[in-house]
Amino acid sequence: MSLASLSLLLLASTAPAPAGVLRDDPVPAVSADEEQAKPAQQSSGGEIVVTARRREEKVQDVPIAISVIGGSTIENSGNTNLNRLQTALPAVQFYSSNPRNSAINIRGLGAPFGLTNDGIEQGVGFYLDQVYIGRIGASTFDFVDVERVEVLRGPQGTLYGKNTTAGAINITTRAPSFTPEAKIEFGIGSYDQITAKASVSGPLSDNVALRISSALTSREGTIDNVRTGEDLHKQRTSSFRGQLLWKVNEDIDLTFAGDWNLQNPLCCVQYYARVGATQRPLARQYAALATALGYAPPSTDPFDRKTDLDAEINSRQEIGGASLVANWNLGPATLTSVSAWRYWDWQPKNDRDFIGLPITTVSQNPSQQKQFSQELRLASNGDGRLDYTLGAFFFHQTINTQGSQVQGPAASRWLLSGADALNPNVLNGLTSTNTINFDNTSFALFGKLNWEPVDGFHVAPGLRLNYDKKSGYYDSVVSIRNAQFNFTATADNVAALLAAFPNPSAGRTTFLNQTNTLAPQRYSPRFSDWNVSGDITVAYDFTPDIHAYATYARSFKSGGINLSGLPLNSTNTGVDLSTQTVKPEKVNHFEIGLKTQFLDRRLTFNAAGFWTEITDYQATVNNNAINVIRGYLANAGKVRSRGFEWDASFRPSRAANVYFNGAYTDAKYVDFKNAPCPPELSGGTALSVDSSGNLSGTPSAPGTPGGNSRPYCNISGQVLPGISKWSLSWGGEVRQPVGDGDVYLGYDGSWRSKFSSNPSQSAYTWIDAYSLSNVRLGWRRADFNIYGWVRNVFDKQYFELLSVQSGSTGLIVGQPGDPRTYGLTVSKSF
Known part of the structure; x- marks a missing residue:
């Protein structure tokens, strides 16, 4: 228990009990039957209660572009994690080449496209029961016993913190109940899929209630490794969650929670997709x-x-943590304390050359994250003219990574030129062992007001003061042990080792080939900064069911430090220490929105238009630095995302509902002059640039063998990667009474237009438009549900990601989406 939470408890034990009773369970203002009937995505559909502004409010009254998906909808549609959920959320993009290299983007913004760098933070905040999750990789767990998922689009920096420049995802699990209840679920499916879930809740005494939830999922893989006989892209998850609610008295409650999740799906492999021409x-x-x-x-x-x-494949991760949430009703306001500790243990093994040749035989970056957070909030109660939320937030995070990369006997031929390319020993066994440490401390004070000077007119300003302090350590030691070579190169001795070779000499060339392939270096970046962010929203209630709002937000994403290796300086005598840190992103955001309901609230239509500009956008670059295997971070001048979105749902009767949601997003680099070049402009003789910016020669046309390559490319005006211009989701459900329940047929569809899958636009890495369809047919009553389901009904062949093999060979590798799958699920409530 944190000091703040303990103080609340001690004070509460002697405090008088103000008027007001806390509910046993947060319950949306819709019936259980209506909850079962909600469409796969819904931001309306009755008086649904959300906590988007850190207080309970009806979703239609919240002047934010927000989508809400109920727990029953998640269970029935099979959208049991963020990757699957995105098909129901047109403005959301989730990418994962493995759990560590995962990114959540909203409206095309959030995290740079490419491999994860420990020193950068996300731009979409992820919260589990009010606890901030510091790494997106730790958000890839399966949903268990979830009450609802709220997706807030646009900057949320005032209440949700520094790293929510694109939005926030807020997951709320089901709370312990003082009414005994239990539920079990079992499912089978194609690829030998088996799922089992169970939850139980009830009172331990008059003022203590417990909820326990667990889930197991097993499914064989959808990709066959013909070399090993093993199937990849499995599903292997185990999870457990426990919550204990203690109502100290009418005005004070404490919720203790703990969760544990283990996964090892052997997932996210990429392999041959196509070949393009390079230079x-x-x-x-x-x-x-x-x-x-x-x-x-x-x-x-x-x-x-x-x-x-x-190479061996592994994607084991263990996620867990504990939290204590304390609420004290003071009468005019409620004081909330959220204390949490969480961890994430990532144990990967990859084939980073993506093919069946021993080029890179080991490539892995096991990581262990630990985080502690403490938040205090004071939120006014009641429906007065002036409501407020005030708070303070503290966060501390450490990440320790033990990286290693080993080159195999085919590496010399694949990666080098000249005589060294014909000698396997030059790179065979070349090993880089990396020690990477990261320490991140953040503190913030924040406040948000909601003032109603006249009936129906609201003014909501917010302000947040944030301090960040980050430090890191990167040390790469390079060694080789084979019949011909035996040395260890560190940041301290590499210059002396090089000096032992005459200049010029074959030995010197070989040593440079080795240390340019895997570079020894050591550095300790530091970053600290104060930032102020704020927003103001004006809203007007034309009628109880028609609301309009306009928002301006000035937000930021914290500055970062490079922890994946640095490029060499201009003289090639050491690393360029000026690239150790990247500046914070600065965001200007404008949004207008309309929330409406008609026909006795059976028809809902919400729409929003937005314009977001980010200066000093944090992006991944490489500048032809062959010694930086994974790329490094730099600031692009400016990006812009603009567009409009809508959520529409219609419930003509109890027997049917339909929905149709969409997003148009125009997201571009406005100014990015030092971007990495696409594969068709890479791999040739690298041109140099003088102090005036003049190239040393003439760049060759795309795909010219043996041509001249730019050291970097100006991609200003190009689209941001990973974002489709158009994205749609639609579907619904029809029901017919049969016996004491309903037979129902549900359908969920989605479509997205083509998008670029490379940081710089390439002819070879466009992913074509695709549409997915999921159906379910079943029978249910209040305590029982049985249904068959089919996902990707038409067996659409599509890629989730396309990537470029490093070294400009022209190989493009892909990660395919799941094929058609089907199964049967049965659940029973008690």
Whole structure:
């Protein structure tokens, strides 16, 4: 128990009990039957209660672009994690090449596209029962016993903190109940899928209630590794959650919670998708290299779902934590304390060359995160002319990463040119061992007002003062041990090792090839900064069911430090220490919205238009620095995202409901002159740039073998990666009474237009538009539900991601989405 929470408890034991009774369970103002009938995404549909502004409010009264998905809808639709849920949320994008390399974006903004860098934070805040989750990788768990998911679009920096420049996702689990209840669920499906879930809740005494929930999921993989005989992209999850609610008296309650989640799906592998032309010499592009090494992929059709990856695959992660939420009703206001400790243990193994050749035989970055957070909030009670929320927030996070990369006997031929390319020993066994540490401390004071000077007119200003302090440590030691080479290079001795070779000499060239492939370096970046963010919203209630609002927000995302290696300086004598840190993102956001309900609230239509500009946008670059394997962070000048969205639902009768939601998003780089070049403009002779910005030669046309390559590209005006211009979701459900229950048929569809899957737009990495359809047919009553389901009904073949193999060989690898799956689920409540 934190000091703040303990203080609340001690004070509460002697405080008089103000008037007011806390509810046993947060209950939306709709019946249980209506909750079962809600569409897969809903931001209306009756008086649904949310906590988007850190207080309970009807969703239609909240002047924020917000989508709400109920727990029963999540269970019935099979959208049991963020990756699946995004199909019901047109403005949300979730990408994951593995759990650590995951990103949540809203309206195309949030995190840079590419591999994760420990020193950068996300732009979409993720909250579980009011607890901020510091890494998106720790948000990839399956939902268990969830009451609702709230998705807040647009900057939420006042109440939700510094790193919510694109929005926030707020998950609320079901609370302990003083009415005994239990539920079990069992399901089977294709690919030998088995799911089992159970929850039980009830009183332990007159003022103490307990809820326990658990879930197991097992499914065989959808991708066949023909080399090992193992199937990949499995589902292997186990989870447990316990909550204890203690009502000290009428005005004070404490909720103790703990959760644990274990996953090892052998997931997210990428393999041969297609080949493009680069500016490497033709003999060093993919086709020639594969021929020289006698290699052919098991299939050139990625939807045969066959690969031959030769490195060990692992994606084990363990997620867990404990929290204490204390509420004290003081009469005019409620004081809330949220204390939490969480951890995330990531144990990966990857095949980073993506093919069945021993090029990179080991590539992994096991990470362990621990975080502690403490939040105090004072929120006014009642429906007066002036409501307020005031608070303070403290957060401390550590991340320890033990990286390693090992090159194999095919690496010399694949990565090098000249005589060294023909000598496997030059890179065989070359090993980089990285020690990476990160320490992050943040403190904030915040406040939000809601003033109603006249009936129906609301003014809601907010302000947040934030302090960040970050420090890191990066140390890469490079070694090789084989029949020809034996050395260890560190940041301290690499210059002395190089000096032992005459200049020029073959030995010097070989040593540079080795240390440029994996570079020894050490540095300790530091960053600290104060920031002030704020917003103001004006809203007007034309009628009880028609509301309009306009918002301006000035927000920021915390500055970062580079913890994936740095590029060399201009003289190639050491790392460029000026690239250790990246500046905070600064956001200007404008939004207008309309929330409406008609026909006795059976028809809901909400719409929002937005314009967001971010200066000093944090992006991944490489600048042809071959010694930076994973890229590093830099600030792009400016990006812009603008568009409009709508959520519409209609319930003509109890027997049917339909919904249709959509988003149009125009997201572009406004100013990004030092971006990484796409593969068709990479791999050739790197041109240099003088102090005036003049190139040392003429760049070659895209895909010119042996051409001249720019050191970086100006991609100003290009679209941001990962975001479709149009994204739609639609569906509904019809029901017919049969016996003492209902037969029902549900459908959920989604479509998104094409999008770029590379930080810089490339002809080879566009993912075509695709549509997905999911159906379910079943029978249910209040305490029982049985239904069959089919996901991806038409077996659509599509990619979740396309990536470029490092080294500009021209190989494009992909991560396919799941094929058609089907199954049967039965649940029973007691």
